[in-house]
Amino acid sequence: xxxxxxxxxxxxxxxxxxxxxxxxxxxxxxxxxxxxxxxxxxxxxxxxxxxxxxxxxxxxxxxxxxxxxxxxxxxxxxxxxxxxxxxxxxxxxxxxxxxxxxxxxxxxxxxxxxxxxxxxxxxxxxxxxxxxxxxxxxxxxxxxxxxxxxxxxxxxxxxxxxxxxxxxxxxxxxxxxxxxxxxxxxxxx
Numbered sequence: 001x002x003x004x005x006x007x008x009x010x011x012x013x014x015x016x017x018x019x020x021x022x023x024x025x026x027x028x029x030x031x032x033x034x035x036x037x038x039x040x041x042x043x044x045x046x047x048x049x050x051x052x053x054x055x056x057x058x059x060x061x062x063x064x065x066x067x068x069x070x071x072x073x074x075x076x077x078x079x080x081x082x083x084x085x086x087x088x089x090x091x092x093x094x095x096x097x098x099x100x101x102x103x104x105x106x107x108x109x110x111x112x113x114x115x116x117x118x119x120x121x122x123x124x125x126x127x128x129x130x131x132x133x134x135x136x137x138x139x140x141x142x143x144x145x146x147x148x149x150x151x152x153x154x155x156x157x158x159x160x161x162x163x164x165x166x167x168x169x170x171x172x173x174x175x176x177x178x179x180x181x182x183x184x185x186x187x188x189x
Contacts, residue, residue: 027055032051046073051069054067078144089139092131154168
């Protein structure tokens with residue numbers, strides 16, 4: 001039996017004690033609106049609340065979380081490094097493992113290869129925060145421009161060429177063009 005919930009303006013933490021007591025394939029669906037993922041990392045700036053839908057399904061003794069979440073990140077332009085806001089979509093598919101047995105409360109032996117971000121704590125709280133944060137890192141676009149005609153930075157002084165020309169005298173010629181330059185000089189005489 002699937003149960004639907006609406007989560008608005010909260011952290012991505014879910015009490016799964018009741019779900020773990022139900023039969024295999026029992027599920028919960030959550031509509032996420034304005035959720036928060038605190039990020040203490042200068043390389044990742046989340047500029048909009050997280051929205052989307054996730055589904056928690058009991059599988060054996062674990063909980064499978066699947067879903068799609070959306071937000072906006074502030075990233076540097078690939079050419080000029082100016083900040084740009086970019087929408088991102090994160091696909092979640094992760095199995096979470098409880099650290100204690102929900103029916104008797106005894107600790108459960110956790111395999112060494114289990115990611116600590118996918119553990120359900122002693123209070124049966126499944127916290128998606130770290131999994132979402134990690135997925136935001138890998139979901140960042142690799143090539144983003146502040147505008148299609150971005151001119152980038154001067155390779156000599158680093159001036160943003162979108163703000164106008166710089167004062168550099170770019171007289172250095174790439175040696176790979178020397179044969180063509182010699183040909184040009186020969187034909188112009």
